[in-house]
Amino acid sequence: MLSFLARHVPRTKTAHLNPLHLDAGRSSIEFKLPTDQYLVINRWPPASSTANKAIALRPPLHWHRHQTETFHVLAGAAEFTYDGRTVVKRAGQTMTVPAGVVHTFCNASTTEELAVEFVLEPRSRARDEAFFRNVQSYRDDCRKAGVARSLPQILLFNWVGGVVLALPGPAFLAKPLGIALNFFGGLILGKYILGYRESYAEYYKARV
Template identity: 30%
Template sequence: MSFVRTKTAESDHLVSCDGARTTKWQTPQTGNSVLEIQTYPDSSAITKSQREQLVPPYHWHWYQEEHFTVTQGYADCLPSPVTMLTRNSTFVFTLNGKDTKISATDPNPRINITPGAPHTFAPDPSYKGPCVIEISAETSPLSSETTSTDLGVSERFFRNLYSYLEDCSRQNTSPSLPQLLLFLDSAEVSLAWDVGPRWLMQYVTYGLGVVIGRWIGGGLLGYKGSYLEYYNPELNETKKGK
């Protein structure tokens, strides 16, 4: 049975994992490529299988600085320069192998991820209640006034990735590794490992994206970095200031 792509480009928001997360996009400020808002109605109710789909893999960005702002609830993030904080968290960030919890009530509910820093994030599973986080990224230096859509992390990337994973879940199909790596490679993103020197990890994971994602996935298997069913520039591209 062939894989069917749901036409989600026509929707102004995406619902993932039976409502465990809702994602929408707004016009980013000048100099940014995206402004994404994720809402989790109840972080504590998210199942293990849902978290496997919702939580990004450990990764790093080639050029862009990424910003996370918790506006409601608590989050866990992993960045190395940040120490572990004890409080009622709503998101957990992992940066450079260290976990940090951030709440909307913190004096500074924002964390910045520099290019090359390995990281991921997830809504705190112990927090009962809604969690909302805003994700933005500075425009890729490879983008210009002449590019038809923003390079790097953008609404295009997120819509394709989330829609694809949701379709895989609905059709009880395991996501294709070459397709996932092609999505990442097309967004100037590579997987990350906390093994060995960072520079070596970056060379290896970048190479994986190129060989398995770009060459095998895109060249041999015919996968694309973006699909019109998931993202249509005429419908989804928000007006951005470069």
């Protein structure tokens, strides 16, 4: 193991927090009760605000290997990019992205906060909550430390969460390469060589 080559940042204890405030309070993620239809609520500032220009509140283009993702816009307007198309959904509207479809989303409004809740089906609430808590807490700790996120660590989170970065090129090549990138870059290099973990106690603790 070459863990001494890994790039670690001080980890903030966030596992007990709900909602989880990020980006110096400019955004948040709230985890809903297990009995609720949806898993989380994301809240992001307006797209034109100085705060939002300073933080990249748009997930990279990605797709889910096994899960369909359904979004429900609670407030504001969300711009969804999926399968090469763009659509705006407003408060009260929903958006469903089937497994395997490349997508991302952001706040489409220049004046309103965006609040959107979403869930992944089939459900795996513990795994999905662990994924979102680890990814978002790690992103925020890297922001606070002023360092770039480690790609092997991101790929390891993605491997466990069934999330695959969208690579350029035709889908019949790009998708298998994306899965291979998660496996070799995340599991092999990230976990077994560099010593990164799939989850950190500071970021996630299973609900009793």
